[in-house]
Amino acid sequence: MILQCGNWESLLGKLQGCSRCMLPQNVSFEAATAVLAAPVALAWWIANRAPYLAQKDELRILVIGAETVDAPDQGRWYALIPVLLGSSVRIEATLVGDSLDVAFRSSLVRYAPEAAAHCVRSSFADFARKENVPPFDVAVIFHPGMQKNRGWLEDGSLARMITSSAAVIASAYEEDEFEVDRFVIEAHGYSAEEDALINPFFLDLSDSQTTIRWGRVLWRFERRVPAVPGMEPNHAKLAGLDMLTRMVMHSMITVGATSFAPGARVTFRSSHGASINLIHIFDNYFVDPATRGMQRLSPAGEFQGFGELSAVEMSAYPEAAPRNIERAIWAARIKVERLMPYYPESREPDSGSARAQSMLAGLRSRAAKLFEGKGRQ
Secondary structure, eight states, X not given: OGGGOSSHHHHHHHHHTOXXXXXXXXXXXXXXXXXXXXXXXXXXXXXXXXXXXXXXXXXXXEEETOOSTTOGGGGGGGGGHHHHHTOOOXXXXXXXXXXXXXXXXXXXXXXXXXXXXXXXXXXXXXXXXXTTOOOOSEEEESSOOTTTOOHHHHSSHHHHHHTSSSEEEEEESSHHHHHHHHHHHXXXXXXXXXXXXXXXXXXXXXOSSXXXXXXXXXXXXXXXXXXXXXXXOOHHHHHHHHHHHHHHHHHHHHTXXXXXXXXXXXXXXXXXXXXXXXXEEETTEEEOTTTOXXXXXXXXXXXXXXXXXXXXXXXXXXXXXXXXXXXHHHHHHHIIIIIGGGSOOOSOTTHHHHHHHHHHXXXXXXXXXXXXXXXXX
């Protein structure tokens, strides 16, 4: 079923006409997409990347770090995965999370399948240490935020799951977030498959200021773990990523969104046909790699020169790096060392942290409204 649909409207129409699903015709679009987002994302990945799982007699699913969107109504909605796959496989789902709310109910709970998931309010590390943990076919971490939540990578719990028989997958809001997650896990000795899977059945949590698409990018861990359990991660790489995050947050607070990615090459053409190739540093500050001259693009569209990078700084630009994040980290370092005097001084030393907490609170509030069927005005 899921491969026959290209959007939520089409998929919900098929589910509402299916004898194996109880969703009524007048169901709230917001609430339906909220309760189905996690199982549909998982079904989409199975259908595209591991269709053999749909042929099993039983599919054992583990949801790591379960909290809200991936755990409404005691995880009953995962029982619809066979319907989505056109399969008779029996689902055994287990939800594990130290913030798991077993009492969390959606407005559609009365239409949910009867079979509840096995819900465990526990950290994943404590859960994984138990001797009676059964084998799983699929383990999924929805939006792990690896840059912040590195404990799973350091305590050995995720390594044990990756080296088991389970396929371990995760999700990200966008491809650049996947790139950050992959960068973090590689710094810890893990790796991810290169090609992420774009999921058209994401849960839209956007507002007027930000675009947030829950479950849009799905990716899988490769079966590679640190050679030595408990080995130290690459702290230099992680420090560079943390610096990039601070500089991005600083720009959001002081400047707002800009048109070009940090570290990206940009070609400008004049009305007379002339062109110039520059590297974007941050916030419409550029450098000409041929001359090392730095220029600022004014709101009026004029370039204003203001100095140059040293030969050492310019030669450090990772031209041949396979991923954009390496160039973005280079740009963040240039911003820290050369551009900060050109920004207004921040009056809130911890404004980045406060902004992040505010964004998270707003995200959870919008998600709660969707479960109540109040997402669209």
